[in-house]
Amino acid sequence: MSQYRLHPLPLPGLARIEHRRVEDARGAFSRLYCEDSLERFGAPFHIRQINRSLTRQRGSVRGLHYQAGPQPESKYITCLQGEVWDVVVDLRAGSPTFLHWHAERLKAGQGSSLLVPAGCAHGFQALSDDAELLYLHSADYAPEHEGGLSVLDPRLAIAWPLPVINLSARDEQHPWLDDRFTGVTV
Numbered sequence: 001m002s003q004y005r006l007h008p009l010p011l012p013g014l015a016r017i018e019h020r021r022v023e024d025a026r027g028a029f030s031r032l033y034c035e036d037s038l039e040r041f042g043a044p045f046h047i048r049q050i051n052r053s054l055t056r057q058r059g060s061v062r063g064l065h066y067q068a069g070p071q072p073e074s075k076y077i078t079c080l081q082g083e084v085w086d087v088v089v090d091l092r093a094g095s096p097t098f099l100h101w102h103a104e105r106l107k108a109g110q111g112s113s114l115l116v117p118a119g120c121a122h123g124f125q126a127l128s129d130d131a132e133l134l135y136l137h138s139a140d141y142a143p144e145h146e147g148g149l150s151v152l153d154p155r156l157a158i159a160w161p162l163p164v165i166n167l168s169a170r171d172e173q174h175p176w177l178d179d180r181f182t183g184v185t186v
């Protein structure tokens, strides 16, 4: 039986989900996601959409994205190939960790996923070439309610492990946060 466990991380609701592989002579099997277990852990997550991204070059950064408004979105992220440095920023108005960030290394085959709560921005830097991520989303894609933060915002001071390269044109233009930003409500 493959184990499936939740390990809380420093931002409220952020967690690493451990899903150890069961190995035998044929290879390996693991339960990547389990709605029932997550409900029992007090971290309910119902899938509305599944995405996959491939990032070709080591050092590339995608993000920092979030979806708020009527369809706040939580994400469940698994690395299928290569390795990434995954970053989550707490944007929840009134959160004790408002604008704090936390990073986790996700590596293919390590047997874990990251549960990102609604109200948080998400991004990552590829630590390998050809890094592939599988995203489970708890809300339908709603670009009109999507927001973005600059990965180089001094107010966040994210300590990216490698020089940031290959930002998309959209990610290049996210404005820096100012004092008028009081967070999102979820």
Ligand SMILES: Cc1cn([C@H]2C[C@H](O)[C@@H](COP(=O)(O)OP(=O)(O)O[C@H]3O[C@H](C)C(=O)[C@H](O)[C@H]3O)O2)c(=O)[nH]c1=O
Pocket (backbone or CB within 6 Å): 049, 051, 053, 062, 063, 065, 122, 123, 124, 135, 141, 168
């Ligand atoms: C998220 C999404 C995007 N798209 C379209 C929009 C663009 O034309 C294209 C690529 O989207 P984007 O440039 O937002 O992809 P990334 O920059 O890799 O962003 C992704 O990676 C960061 C780190 C995340 O956390 C986001 O969940 C996710 O948006 O797919 C869709 O058609 N459906 C979708 O659900």
